[in-house]
Amino acid sequence: MGRCGLLAVFILSSVALTEGDPSSSRPRIFCYKVPQHCQENESNVPWCIEKQMRNCRFSLPRTKNPDFYLQTVNSSYEVTVDTVYGHAIHIPSEAVLKSNGEQLGKGHELHLTVTVLNRSLFEARPDEGSPHEQVLGVWLGNQDVHNLSHPVRMVFVNVYEKGRGKCVFWKLSTNSEQGSWSTDGCNTIQNNTDFICECSHLSFFAVLISPDVPDPVDVQRLEYISYIGSSLSVVFTVVVIVMYLWHKKPKTGQTLIIHIQLTGSLFLLHLFFLASSIWSSAEWASCWTLGFLLHWALLATFTWTAIEGFHLYLLLVRVFNICISRYRLKLSLVGWGVPTATVMICGMAGAYGKYTLMENASRTASLCWVTTKVARYITVNGYLGLVLLFNAAILAVMVVKMRQLRARKIQAGNRVRRMWKDWASLLGLSCVLGLPWGLAFITHGPQSISLSAIYLFTVLNAFQGVLMFLWFLSITCKSFHEVQHSTKGSSMSNAPS
Numbered sequence: 001m002g003r004c005g006l007l008a009v010f011i012l013s014s015v016a017l018t019e020g021d022p023s024s025s026r027p028r029i030f031c032y033k034v035p036q037h038c039q040e041n042e043s044n045v046p047w048c049i050e051k052q053m054r055n056c057r058f059s060l061p062r063t064k065n066p067d068f069y070l071q072t073v074n075s076s077y078e079v080t081v082d083t084v085y086g087h088a089i090h091i092p093s094e095a096v097l098k099s100n101g102e103q104l105g106k107g108h109e110l111h112l113t114v115t116v117l118n119r120s121l122f123e124a125r126p127d128e129g130s131p132h133e134q135v136l137g138v139w140l141g142n143q144d145v146h147n148l149s150h151p152v153r154m155v156f157v158n159v160y161e162k163g164r165g166k167c168v169f170w171k172l173s174t175n176s177e178q179g180s181w182s183t184d185g186c187n188t189i190q191n192n193t194d195f196i197c198e199c200s201h202l203s204f205f206a207v208l209i210s211p212d213v214p215d216p217v218d219v220q221r222l223e224y225i226s227y228i229g230s231s232l233s234v235v236f237t238v239v240v241i242v243m244y245l246w247h248k249k250p251k252t253g254q255t256l257i258i259h260i261q262l263t264g265s266l267f268l269l270h271l272f273f274l275a276s277s278i279w280s281s282a283e284w285a286s287c288w289t290l291g292f293l294l295h296w297a298l299l300a301t302f303t304w305t306a307i308e309g310f311h312l313y314l315l316l317v318r319v320f321n322i323c324i325s326r327y328r329l330k331l332s333l334v335g336w337g338v339p340t341a342t343v344m345i346c347g348m349a350g351a352y353g354k355y356t357l358m359e360n361a362s363r364t365a366s367l368c369w370v371t372t373k374v375a376r377y378i379t380v381n382g383y384l385g386l387v388l389l390f391n392a393a394i395l396a397v398m399v400v401k402m403r404q405l406r407a408r409k410i411q412a413g414n415r416v417r418r419m420w421k422d423w424a425s426l427l428g429l430s431c432v433l434g435l436p437w438g439l440a441f442i443t444h445g446p447q448s449i450s451l452s453a454i455y456l457f458t459v460l461n462a463f464q465g466v467l468m469f470l471w472f473l474s475i476t477c478k479s480f481h482e483v484q485h486s487t488k489g490s491s492m493s494n495a496p497s
Contacts, residue, residue: 031056031113032068045121046170046179046204054142058111069114073140081114086157089114089138092150095202099141113139119206122170122181135170135206146201151187156195156207165190167197170204181208218451219365225455226462227277230270233465237267240472247476257328258311259472261335262304262432266465269297276368280354290368291352292343299339299379302387305434307335309391312429316394316401342379351375384437391433399426428474431467436460 029037034056038048060070066084073079079091091112099110115137122135136154154167171182188207189196195207240263244256272294279286311331324330346352355369370376402422430436439457443450460467 028057032061053139067116071112073110088155090153094150095145099143110141137204138202148200151198151200154197165195165207165209225458229462233270236469237263237465265300265304269301272297280366287368288352296339296343304335306387309394346375388438428471
């Protein structure tokens, strides 16, 4: 009877323990099935994988899985695992000893589990960068291994071949099941082909590739260049407009009027850029208005550069047949009407507001601008690309025409001088036709090239008003010398013999 009573107590206690621990009643999942199980059943996939991997069944799949590696550790020596992707994980002997290593000599086995996970399962802030192609999850037994004096060493193949990277691990919050990438306890070594991560603990590991933005020091320099250049451009474009109004003649040429229209659009562009930068933290209505005006001024500048190319085409190709009725009115309707219609459509679509250019731990650079990506790609990138293609073709035609003219009447004595004049004219026309804007398309290449392109793009376009002033001054002086020369020639021909 006593034995039966003891047996009953044992059974009841076993049932009570089983009911008290719901997880013990569930069959343990195979380790290689944990990532798939968590993706199908849990919203917080990293937290689920971290939890299940410490209590899963150690077994290899029947078919080889390139994303799962299981290795039995039966000694206190260091362990190395190589993946088919070229990544390598080196576990020091200290980590083996800390994870129940003292039981290894008593017939116990320790399992090293490595999983290769998709980076889309982990989120990072935009300013941090994007994770590497794969994320490595490393577990050694069911104990938490941390504070290693000899770090875990992992090698990530650098498939990007550009950009800076930093080694991180997925740090779960102590107050919630959420997590974020952290560099605590991790050191980054980068060579020409690999990222080498040395961390003092085990977890999910990845390399965050830094976004393609310059260092904070470069950003500050670029801001100074932009503000100084735009301020000077506002001043010099005003000087050009005042000079034109002061010396305006009753019959002003079409070319000069188009130059003045382009100068006016540049004045508005740099003025609204400064206002959008300074008052980017203003109320929503104010920032919406500034973004609207900045976009309108930029599109007007692009349109008038295209009109410059069109007028140059008429002068070069249709030399004797350029009589177009109400030519100025039609150009003005296109130059100011197309941007107005475009920004009205974008405004009704709610495409304007505060746009973050760069954000890090120390500061945030923002601008009142177009916040919708589709609107920026179509109205800025796409429109600019079409304008540049057209104007580049016009400039190529002009180069051919100049070579043909120079081949007919150039003399050996003034060849070098004429060549320098031609190069100066080409550079001036390149600025007038807006070709420096094309540097925006090569600012996303390799880091060394993109940073140089960003500096050159910023300098040329921030000081575009100054360059326009120099161009206007050169054609004004040339016109004055031609008039003076013709007056002198006519007076000599009319002199008594």
